[in-house]
Amino acid sequence: xxxxxxxxxxxxxxxxxxxxxxxxxxxxxxxxxxxxxxxxxxxxxxxxxxxxxxxxxxxxxxxxxxxxxxxxxxxxxxxxxxxxxxxxxxxxxxxxxxxxxxxxxxxxxxxxxxxxxxxxxxxxxxxxxxxxxxxxxxxxxxxxxxxxxxxxxxxxxxxxxxxxxxxxxxxxxxxxxxxxxxxxxxxxxxxxxxxxxxxxxxxxxxxxxxxxxxxxxx
Numbered sequence: 001x002x003x004x005x006x007x008x009x010x011x012x013x014x015x016x017x018x019x020x021x022x023x024x025x026x027x028x029x030x031x032x033x034x035x036x037x038x039x040x041x042x043x044x045x046x047x048x049x050x051x052x053x054x055x056x057x058x059x060x061x062x063x064x065x066x067x068x069x070x071x072x073x074x075x076x077x078x079x080x081x082x083x084x085x086x087x088x089x090x091x092x093x094x095x096x097x098x099x100x101x102x103x104x105x106x107x108x109x110x111x112x113x114x115x116x117x118x119x120x121x122x123x124x125x126x127x128x129x130x131x132x133x134x135x136x137x138x139x140x141x142x143x144x145x146x147x148x149x150x151x152x153x154x155x156x157x158x159x160x161x162x163x164x165x166x167x168x169x170x171x172x173x174x175x176x177x178x179x180x181x182x183x184x185x186x187x188x189x190x191x192x193x194x195x196x197x198x199x200x201x202x203x204x205x206x207x208x209x210x211x212x213x214x215x216x217x218x
Contacts, residue, residue, distance in 0.1 A: 031151070035083065038085075038168075039055070039085075043059050044211050044212055044214075045059065045211035052090070053090035054094055056085070056087075056191050056194075058207050058209070059082070059083040060083070072149055077123050078122065079178075081174050084101065084170060085169075086160070087163070089166060092196060094194055096160055096163065096193075098195065099192065100112075102192075104190065112175075120144075120145055186210065189209065190205065190206055
């Protein structure tokens with residue numbers, strides 16, 4: 001049987017298929033990596049308590065370039081991820097076990113961090129949002145998050161129960177701002193219930209988000 005040369009048109013097609021496969025593998029293998037944190041005083045939006053030697057900072061991930069660290073599009077579901085950083089420059093640990101965070105908008109709307117279940121329900125069933133969809137698209141059928149999405153959500157959320165001396169703890173809190181126009185403008189972040197090693201409660205932390213919005217671009 002005479003030898004037949006492969007059709008030269010097959011090679012570009014095969015290369016194109018290989019490129020698509022490589023892209024799919026890269027996308028599938030994307031895993032959330034917590035951003036590195038620096039001491040809280042290094043962020044524009046922070047509140048330092050010099051006497052208690054504790055500083056709390058917030059860094060909203062409200063822009064697409066920052067939010068690219070996530071595989072989940074939280075903003076599309078009405079959430080704003082806020083990176084919360086707590087630095088303890090003292091010689092004794094501080095407890096966050098009973099701490100309470102709150103985002104208060106310019107209109108005095110008080111928003112607590114969403115729970116894992118809150119976020120999961122919204123992501124798998126967007127129709128439960130309080131904001132009606134004006135477009136005649138079919139409602140998404142309720143489902144569940146896949147394993148990678150569940151791990152991302154669990155690993156991203158702020159989970160520290162304490163901050164050891166001369167140490168920093170950080171993680172994300174997700175706030176439901178659906179239906180709120182420009183939710184960060186004029187808003188304040190509060191953290192209460194932080195306690196020292198003797199159980200005494202520290203003065204509450206108050207951080208105006210305008211410190212973040214007005215900071216020079218890095």
